Amino acid sequence: MSTWNMITFQDSNSLYSDNLISFHDFIMLFIIMIISLTLFFIVDLMLNKFMNLLLLKNHMIEIIWTLIPMFILMMICYPSLKILYFIDEMFNPYFSIKAIGHQWYWSYEYPEFNNYEINCYMNNYMNKNQFRLLETDNRLIIPFKISLRLLVSSVDVIHSWTIQSLGIKVDAVPGRINQLNLFSIRPGLFFGQCSEICGINHSFMPIMLESTSYFNFINWMNNNNN
Amino acid sequence: MVKYTQLGNATTLETPADLKPKTAPYDPRFPNQNQTRYCYTSYLDFHRCKKRHSEEYEACKYFKKVYTAMCPLAWTTNWDEQIENGNFPGDI
Incomplete structure (x- = not known):
């Protein structure tokens, strides 16, 4: 970050x-x-x-x-x-994640895991040990060193999904699905912010991506789906 | 640091051998970043297939897998409703 x-x-x-x-x-x-x-x-x-x-x-x-x-x-x-x-170029993806932009939060869908859906709102800056304007209540969690497909779309206005340290940015356009390759080479927390002016709370819809091992990812997913 | 001659070269990614891709594969009909048609076409394909065969038919299952992977949930629920009400604009 x-x-x-x-x-x-x-x-x-x-x-x-x-x-x-x-x-x-x-x-x-x-x-x-x-x-x-x-x-x-x-x-x-x-x-x-x-x-x-x-x-x-x-x-x-x-x-x-x-x-x-x-x-x-x-x-x-x-x-x-x-x-x-x-x-x-699309490498053969292992599974897909859909990122949907809303006014003003991101929601993610994991279609291969029982259509698991999470909404990510920005956290209040209550505790001093967190990153202001960057942390969300739920994180987008992905396994690292596995190539995934990210499909970005929107339901209201144009948003833009980006993680700078992964070198990816794509617009979320309503009525259109944009695809990109999501691939992280190491575990960690990566941050991004909406990059297309999308309304009054444009600055307050951050993206928080947690990249972890496949084992941890599957455990997290199993806990969610139970 | 990537050398000048290596810039933009594809790199082989080492992935665990026991992992099998379980999502919609790359489709040469839709090589672009825009995947909207991939979603819509496979949704139509599924419903045509369902009409001709049944939902349990092997090929139909494949189309279902593809459209669930590619389409946002909001879109498919909307289309499902339209099909139920008989006002879906697509040619099934």
């Missing part, structure tokens, strides 16, 4: 996040090089007393400063598209 004064990404907990963070670092390499070069030109030209009054055209330099950005953009777009389609 994010903490105070954090300027980097949250710790990665999935393959998607690993890819996205590495891709971000890779792009920052170019951005920083371009910005420093441009700044250098600007400052240099301002402080420079030389002027080339007779310069009307220079084909060579035009060709160079067109071709170099072209190659840079190609270098960036190739992994970008590859990751985009990688995230879209």
